[in-house]
Amino acid sequence: MIRHLVLFKLNEGVERDDPRVVKGVDAFRALDGTIGEIRFWELGWNLSDRPIAHDFAINSAFDDADALRTYVEHPDHQAGVALWREFATWVIADYEF
Template sequence: MIRHLVLFKLNEGVSRDEPRVAAGAQAFQELGAKIAEVVSWECGWNVTDRPVAYDFAINSSVADGDALQRYLAHPAHQEAVGPWGEFATWVIADYEI
């Protein structure tokens, strides 16, 4: 099993209540149910205010490396993540559990 973690940081001057950001968050809320390879899916906005905190997180899992590659290449994933490049940066970690 592989855990796929993604942390998003909104760009300077971008707020989570902007329509494009709200649409991006909604797309991620719905994404886990659209891709068969996803075993578990959680995502949401950070609830703390600390300088090192990121703004939005995805915590998901897939069966193995092949499933991770299929998830990443899936059109629904590409569609959901695409707009985030306009208003955020992110870091990821994929590790075995």
């Protein structure tokens, strides 16, 4: 299995209630059950007020590298990425477990 972690940082001046952010969260929330390769899916807002913390996280899992690639290239995932690109940056980590 491959764990796919994504940590998002909202751009300066962008808040969680910004309509673009709400739409972006909804787009990623909708992926659960939409893309068959997803084996595990959770997401949520960070609760920590530490200055090094990111704002939002996705924790997901896939059977193998091919399944992860299919997810990454899926049009619904790409549509969500395009939304987030307008108001955030992110880092990822993919590892086998």
